[in-house]
């Protein structure tokens with residue numbers, strides 16, 4: 150309970166400021182946000198409705214088996230995500246009793262590569278994330294990371310925050326993301342500033358779980374046009390960005 154209050158306290162100040170982007174970049178950013186959060190993609194997600202999916206309450210991350218090895222990294226990840234979402238994300242202590250109904254939990258599993266080959270039955274898939282919810286409100290998430298690809302963690306974590314799709318731009322773009330496909334120039338190992346802004350936007354209090362795509366985009370446009378900028382985007386005319 151103490152931890153919850155501490156997190157809430159530190160988050161409050163951050164939450165006052167809403168992300169904005171320079172107006173020249175606003176259409177690109179909205180397209181990016183729309184693609185990742187609100188548009189169908191290939192795979193198991195493409196039968197989902199075009200509405201907002203997000204967590205509503207404190208979220209506990211549980212580490213199954215050897216995922217305990219990733220504890221330090223995942224604790225750092227949850228601290229950052231708590232700030233961006235305004236929700237307390239925390240990692241359950243080792244040996245903590247399982248949460249009774251499994252609600253508001255994200256389970257992380259780390260599996261050996263040989264098991265990954267069997268689990269995914271495809272050489273192309275090395276990690277996986279899955280969420281379940283009701284009316285857009287997420288209540289359970291699963292992340293499976295194979296040992297040879299622990300760099301998947303940020304990618305899969307962004308999926309479980311409610312970004313089901315991938316960033317696969319068809320034309321030239323400066324937008325980089327952990328949700329670009331592995332091996333492409335646009336893929337980053339850590340969250341890009343575009344990713345951070347997208348997370349902040351999805352978790353803006355005016356955008357609700359289950360809100361239809363059209364209404365969400367209207368609000369998204371309003372939100373990014375005002376308020377001080379939290380994760381600075383470089384000016385559009387500075388050319389290619391290579392650092393994020």
Ligand SMILES: [Zn+2]
Pocket residue numbers: 304308315
């Ligand atoms: Zn993915």
